[in-house]
Amino acid sequence: MEKRQEGSSADRSLEDILQEMNGKESTGNHALDALLRARDEESAHDLAGSSAEPSFREEEPMFEPMSAFENLVPAGHGVSAALADAMPEKKRSTSRSRKKKSEKKQKSGKNTPWKKIAAIAGAIIVVLAGGTLGYTYGYSGIHFGMQAGAVKVGGMSLTEAQKEIDQASSQLLDGKAITLTIYDKDYTIDIASVTTGMDSKQSAQEAYDYTHEGGLFTRVGHTLSALVGQGEAPLSVSVDDEALTARLDEIASEALTEPVNPSWTVEGDKLIIDTGKLGVSFDRDVVSKAITEKIRTMDFEPYEVKVTTSDPAPVDVDQIAAEAQTQPKNATVDKSDGKTIVPSVDGVSFDVEEAKSIVGDGSAQTYEIPITRTPAEVSADQLADVLFRDTLASTSTNLNEGNKPRTNNVRLACQYINGTILNPGEEFSYNNVVGERTAERGFRSAGAYANGQLIDEVGGGVCQPSSTLYMAVLRADLEVTERHNHSLTVSYTPLGEDATVSWGGPDFRFKNNTKYPIKIVASQSGGAMYIDIVGTKTSDKKVTLKTEILETLDYEVVEKIDASLAPGTRETQQTGATGYKTVTYKTVTENGTSTTTKANNSYYKKRDKIVLVGPAATTEPATSDTTAPATTETP
Incomplete structure (x- = not known):
């Protein structure tokens, strides 16, 4: 979606909106067209800064007759009556109304132009309300200002919008990917490999539905937000369910793990104890639905998976000692072929109590235990010479x-x-x-x-x-x-x-x-x-x-x-x-x-x-x- 210009929505006046639409011969809406004409007539009068008392032609209405809007407002909204009450009636320029106004002027001692301004403003508001309703409910295409993702589709029919989306979004999926963070590791899903392309028909429909569905206030609000550049419907992507399931299977096979219990290895003169790894599990169905929706709506932001962890077994130094401490073992031969030499194994011993003290509460990932190594009598090289x-x-x-x-x-x-x-x-x-x-x-x-x-x-x-x-x-x-x-x-x-x-x-x-x-x-x-x-x-x-x-x-x-x-x-x-x-x-x-x-x-x-x-x-x-x-x- 295009960024809005600096300033809040309040900074964008009705005059700005009308100015943008002034270049169009017709907006397709009689109410808006009348509003533009009214604005042009009003521009001839400079109400502010004049020392003379403003004068108005009471005999002529500022706007077109109410009939210009009646056909645009849905029945039952009571807008026609409201506008009729608010606007000066075309044929009510009688001597009686002039007489009443003259009496009011005489009582007040002078003419009050601000009252006329307020009346005009009220009339404009009513006209705008009627025009907005008429535009909201009467316009059959995608309302002006609407976007499908970053593609501008306002003022188009569904067919036109679909073609525009196809044309403008052909490169939107190239090189895109979603990163899944599962516990402490990231996994990438390449969008091109799990989709079949853009669903332009659905995308155009969602842009249309944005202002054509919902109740009165929802539709009017969405229509106005579209006019000020805030109307955006998501682009829809066609997801290849089978390919996405296969990729999620690959990720799950690696990420879904049982707890890894402590292990040990001998490296040089140290016994390295690894305290193991947490088991990780998560709701596969929830992840699948979330990723499908993110891809469909082209939300390529990283997704962190909610996981449940389970602890490995505690470090048992006595058990490790029973496994790790050994006598030296000479090199041997592989009995399957009688030729391959199996390397010798050095003897290993260490102080068990010292090891327990080093491991302590087992909160670290690894520990180094000093050991004593006893070399075997027969090495692989020695055995190879005399086998x-x-x-x-x-x-x-x-x-x-x-x-x-x-x-x-x-x-x-x-x-x-x-x-x-x-x-x-x-x-x-x-x-x-x-x-x-x-x-x-x-x-x-x-x-x-x-x-x-x-x-x-x-x-x-x-x-x-x-x-x-x-x-x-x-x-x-x-x-x-x-x-x-x-x-x-x-x-x-x-x-x-x-x-x-x-x-x-x-x-x-x-x-x-x-x-x-x-x-x-x-x-x-x-x-x-x-x-x-x-x-x-x-x-x-x-x-x-x-x-x-x-x-x-x-x-x-x-x-x-x-x-x-x-x-x-x-x-x-x-x-x-x-x-x-x-x-x-x-x-x-x-x-x-x-x-x-x-x-x-x-x-x-x-x-x-x-x-x-x-x-x-x-x-x-x-x-x-x-x-x-x-x-x-x-x-």
Whole structure:
């Protein structure tokens, strides 16, 4: 809207308004045209500053007859009657009125011009009132002085105004934006991206409605305000609701936040505690409606969103200490590829009570806590130079390659084990790595122990890889966390160096207790299987094993009568197996010093030899044995 000239509205007189309109041949309103003519006639008389008594022609009216306004004033307003009363009647110049005036002059002693001026002024006011009403209610276009935003549309029809708005406002939206302030951050909405252009039809209609709608006083007031440059209707913009919703969604996804609880980071020799961030929420619908209205009316002033905040959790120094204080951790390797080095982590410690004193009431955003750092022994660069450089242990065991099902199971277990990496401190579980032994996973039925009896079971033979791995673990001096010997001795390992496993039962576990990652290499080829443990040697360590037999459990020969056999016939139903109680020692020699520790105790049951004998002429009834529930293990 154009700025008004200096001075209040009171400074702008009726004379100024009429002067502006004087150049027009016709305003389109009979009342205003009559008013202009009256003003021209009045200008011939200089009422002020004359010493002579003003003279007036009482026979002639100052204005056109009242009929000039009657058609412009709506019925029911009583304006015609008022004007008729106020103006001198055209045909009332009678001798009686002259006589009365003469009598008044004689009584007063002289003529009073100011009374005539007052009468004329009153008549002018009445005429102006009638003219204003006539102009307000009678003018069919957009009233003079009206603007649609900054576009002047006064005196135009709706169609003309629409064209003028289209022409003048084509550049009004270019480069415009609205800034939303949400809590402590500003977000920008580019007007061009969320609108489809100017709604010139609606804008013209609103300029028209500004003076054509409302009650008497509203319409007259708006019409007069338009004449003095105060009539402005907003320009309407067509809002792209879908685009605006999408932009508000983007803003809401960032601005609508849950409280951010305190956090910490280690930087140099400081522990930086961040006390968190308030959660921010607001009424999305209210914001959407407000922004839509601002854009529609081209109100591009910044908009501050009313928000509700929620506090984060208080700073818990004890909890931070439990998380932040740590022992140094050496560099490791990414087990997914066995090549990528994961950097080392220094140890961190600090005085908890001092930290509590520094944090105090937690009113600041951040706090710095002094810490003590303990560097790791193995850095990423150091590990990269020695990763999997040395063979820590290498073992092998023999198998009967002709036993196809069992060989299949051994080979399959080796495939699952092969390539397994353990970083320092990590634990290996044979059952977890190899998994359940099922036909669906490729395992086949082969020999397995069940309560001292040899039976066929899916996965039979997988104890050989676990035992061969145990032999290597002992020689690499790794920490064994779970190991079980077979119930009976096995042929492929020395006493005290086997490790039985069963899905859902006994497991074989060990930890990497070295400073460097280790990797297991497992394979089956021909009549043997192989295990290598590779890692990094830090000394000339050597490991030797020795198993002592504490007790030998000789088996017995048990004869059983079998009526199906011919008399005097003997047949071995079950071979005998000697049982043992053993202890295995591990001796580690490093830098010229030897240390011996017990590796395990093993107990292998004896198994009696059973011989079936054919019946003699006289036999005693055979006694049947009861058998405990079966527990299987693979030999």
